[in-house]
Amino acid sequence: MNKEFSQRLSSTEALELVQKDIHYLGQLAYAKRKALHQNRAYYIYNQHLNYTNICKNKCKFCAYYKDKTDKNSYTFSLEDIKKEINKRIREPIREIHIVGGLNPDLPLSYYEEMLSTIKALRPEAVIKAFTAVEIHFLAEKHQLSEEEVLLRLKKAGLSILPGGGAEVFAEKLRKKLCPEKISGQKWLEIHAKAHKLGIYTNCTLLFGHIESWEDRIKHLEALRDLQDQTRGFLCFIPLAYQPAHNELKAPGPDGIDFLKMIALSRLFLDNIPHIKTYWAFAGLKLSQVALYFGADDFDGTIVEEKIGHAAGADTPKGLTVEELKTYIRQAGFEPVNRNSFFEEVKN
Numbered sequence: 071m072n073k074e075f076s077q078r079l080s081s082t083e084a085l086e087l088v089q090k091d092i093h094y095l096g097q098l099a100y101a102k103r104k105a106l107h108q109n110r111a112y113y114i115y116n117q118h119l120n121y122t123n124i125c126k127n128k129c130k131f132c133a134y135y136k137d138k139t140d141k142n143s144y145t146f147s148l149e150d151i152k153k154e155i156n157k158r159i160r161e162p163i164r165e166i167h168i169v170g171g172l173n174p175d176l177p178l179s180y181y182e183e184m185l186s187t188i189k190a191l192r193p194e195a196v197i198k199a200f201t202a203v204e205i206h207f208l209a210e211k212h213q214l215s216e217e218e219v220l221l222r223l224k225k226a227g228l229s230i231l232p233g234g235g236a237e238v239f240a241e242k243l244r245k246k247l248c249p250e251k252i253s254g255q256k257w258l259e260i261h262a263k264a265h266k267l268g269i270y271t272n273c274t275l276l277f278g279h280i281e282s283w284e285d286r287i288k289h290l291e292a293l294r295d296l297q298d299q300t301r302g303f304l305c306f307i308p309l310a311y312q313p314a315h316n317e318l319k320a321p322g323p324d325g326i327d328f329l330k331m332i333a334l335s336r337l338f339l340d341n342i343p344h345i346k347t348y349w350a351f352a353g354l355k356l357s358q359v360a361l362y363f364g365a366d367d368f369d370g371t372i373v374e375e376k377i378g379h380a381a382g383a384d385t386p387k388g389l390t391v392e393e394l395k396t397y398i399r400q401a402g403f404e405p406v407n408r409n410s411f412f413e414e415v416k417n
């Protein structure tokens with residue numbers, strides 16, 4: 071048996087592995103993916119909701135944020151949120167994915183009311199909402215502990231935290247990429263706190279900009295270490311940096327880099343069950359190929375993705391379930407409709 075399967079990859083081994091031929095790396099990752107998930111490729115019927123684009127952090131890679139005074143800035147009222155949910159109320163949506171900017175005008179009660187309003191309209195859907203960055207922002211604003219914020223949001227209907235805001239943990243890079251954002255250590259602490267409170271979370275890495283493979287592997291190692299302690303991460307999502315309309319001016323990952331990143335994630339994160347190819351950022355065709363390089367989750371219908379599209383993503387803003395299933399089938403996999411906890415569901 072290959073050494074990579076018999077024991078956990080060290081950082082040094084991971085670095086050696088990514089220097090190797092892409093077919094070699096891909097074969098190892100595909101075997102691991104097959105052992106874990108056979109021919110299954112998961113998808114979810116979901117809806118994205120971005121409640122405000124006003125954000126005080128102004129991360130250099132972000133094309134989504136606006137100043138309050140910008141004519142294109144917006145903040146949803148509760149009525150707007152109801153409207154967004156009602157637009158798709160007849161569809162069997164399983165998950166509402168909510169993230170937004172750090173808008174200093176919004177109090178914790180806005181977030182609580184948003185959750186309880188959505189829960190009342192859509193009791194059967196799981197709410198995956200607010201990154202660790204938003205949780206910290208609310209805790210600081212109201213001088214509450216992050217646990218208190220998490221508990222209040224959980225009480226209002228929150229079930230899972232999405233994986234955003236992790237970016238890349240290396241502090242030297244964070245200073246250049248997102249100097250106003252919480253540290254990588256803080257991001258990890260908030261996820262650890264959520265796990266302790268029974269809130270599952272996802273995790274991400276924003277890659278393909280100014281980071282090196284060493285930085286990526288250190289990031290994966292920090293995630294793997296936390297997962298050893300808490301078992302609270304459901305899924306890892308390598309987010310392909312989208313280069314348009316933002317200050318960073320880095321090229322973004324090419325197809326080979328993307329596939330190598332997916333493959334290494336599958337091999338290195340031996341304790342995280344799912345690896346997502348986020349088609350909205352990666353592209354649909356490359357995501358089909360990624361299923362052969364270690365990915366097992368194709369994300370969902372989305373409608374409508376705003377963050378990557380502000381930064382030039384040329385994918386559709388959403389897909390129908392039939393389209394999603396067709397992409398998965400055409401790639402040679404069996405589409406499996408899942409809920410937010412990766413349990414199979416029937417339509």
Ligand code: V47
Pocket residue numbers: 131132133169201231232233234235236237272273274276307309310311312313316348351377378381
């Ligand atoms: O936190 C911002 C990133 C994230 C850009 O948990 C960018 O299931 C690429 O986290 N290019 C939001 N990425 C998206 C996210 C996510 C998406 C899908 C599923 C899940 C999940 C989480 O997008 C942000 C930031 O890291 N981002 N700007 C950009 N130019």
Ligand code: SF4
Pocket residue numbers: 125126127128129132133134135170171172203248251
């Ligand atoms: Fe704000 Fe998030 Fe964009 Fe950073 S990535 S500027 S925190 S919306």
